[in-house]
Amino acid sequence: MSELRIAMAIATSGGGVGNHVRSLSAGLDARGHRVAVIGPPATEDRFGFTAAGARFAPVDVGARPRPASDLAAIGKLRRMLAGVDVVHAHGIRAGALCALAQASPLIVTLHNAPPAVSGPLGLAFPVLERVVARRADLVLGVSGDLVERMRLRGAKAVERALVPAPAMPPPDRAAAEVRSELGVAQDRPLLLVVARLAEQKGLPTLLEAAALWARRDPAPFVAIAGDGPLEADLAARIAEGGLPVRLLGRRTDVPDLLAAADAFVLPSVWEGQPLVLQEALRARLPIVATRVGGVPDVVRDAGLLVPAGDASALADAVGRVLDEPATAGRLRTQAALMAETLPTEDDTVEQVLSLYRRLAARNGAVS
Known part of the structure; x- marks a missing residue:
């Protein structure tokens, strides 16, 4: 199977999502694929995607909707994602912006439930979910309730994602x-x-x-x-x-x-x-x-x-x-x-790589 050009998009992340993207980047790079991570500059500072073998491109994808900056981000994403074999967005914000940027083929992993907020913000997240459900080629949910939620939103295809914890070192102290x-x-x-x-x-x-x-x-x-x-x-x-x-x-x-x-x-x-x-x-x-x-x-x-x-x-x-x-x-x-x-990091990389190859082949990107 030929080398894949993979773009991963991430919004502002406090921990687990960024670590997961870094783990995937390292595993895919080790298997000979080209990975670019796109997200806020602070995510590279915190998680070190380039140290894991990926290229990094800064785009301001915040944790919450901001119309002006989101429009600018969609324009940048449309230019950056042209020519890649598969786009894998992490989180509903990154997923929706990639969908609106017409990324294809597009996989979106949902790591969290929408925040329980009222007012305009509370109305925005269901809209973002519907955008992802209608435009993503595949949605991965980290829990059964997220899988069912996106199935009810009309997603084309929904599967469970594997998100393993990296192996910890042994304790240093008694x-x-x-x-x-x-x-x-x-x-x-x-x-x-x-x-x-x-x-x-x-x-x-x-x-x-x-x-x-x-x-x-x-x-x-x-x-x-x-x-x-x-x-x-x-x-x-x-x-x-x-x-x-x-x-x-x-x-x-x-x-x-x-x-x-x-x-x-x-x-x-x-x-x-x-x-x-x-x-x-x-x-x-x-x-x-x-x-x-x-x-x-x-x-x-x-x-x-x-x-x-x-x-x-x-x-x-x-x-x-x-x-x-x-x-x-x-x-x-x-x-x-x-x-x-428990699943391992290798299990997760093999899962997503199988999905990438399937979608890329459907689009004629690999032989």
Whole structure:
């Protein structure tokens, strides 16, 4: 099969989407294909697509609709995408702009559900979804609900996407050292959350549950690794309630934190294929998470799942993990088994490459 010229488009990204595009770029480059990533300059600064073997072209694709800059972006995309064999856009914003730029053949991967907002912005995202559904040759959804959503929007073809977490390095420090740094005694439960401090992650519900955990003796200590727009508000609530919760900010030692924790908690309002849950499975941690989006497909029998927004259910599930050694042991065993079945980065590259070849051949781009 001949070399493919592949363009990937990305909007402003906070983490998972950019890392996924970088992983795909590296894998496709290693297989001899030419990859160009198109997106805001800040994405190249953060994710280093060129270091992964791709060329990078700056185009201002913001996270939210902006008519003037979007029109300019569509014009640039139309010129840049001429002559490529396949265009793969990531996210509804990048996908819609590529569709309006008449990119063909076009694959769009949806990594997130539309934001729950009202007003003009709340009306804009369903319109963008319909644009993608009608014009993309193939839509990939990272969770079953996204696949069904786009099928109902009339997409020509919809499939599940594979989004694996990159393999993590082993911990650098002993669990006792990490716990000492956090000020957590060895006999005190340590609950770990790794999440962007944003509305989607359900962190206010976590703080409500932490107020319930505070009645336990010893009270579990909750460490939250990540940063984001809710940092100041969450810090104020933690201080006001005297909660046993600490905001750690963005961390580069997540493997150390996972190895030191007694359980992993994810209280999100919605998730696709959360990479951090895959990392928790590999760390063989008991998981307590919300039953939303693609979480049940990732966790399966390796965690206790509760409704989103239910602090009491979240607190009760964590209590079971802490009070029932047999339950915690079973979840650790299931986590180890599930970790063996997780998709790899190679699996993902092979999936998209098969789709690229199929669409490119349909357009006569490859023999």
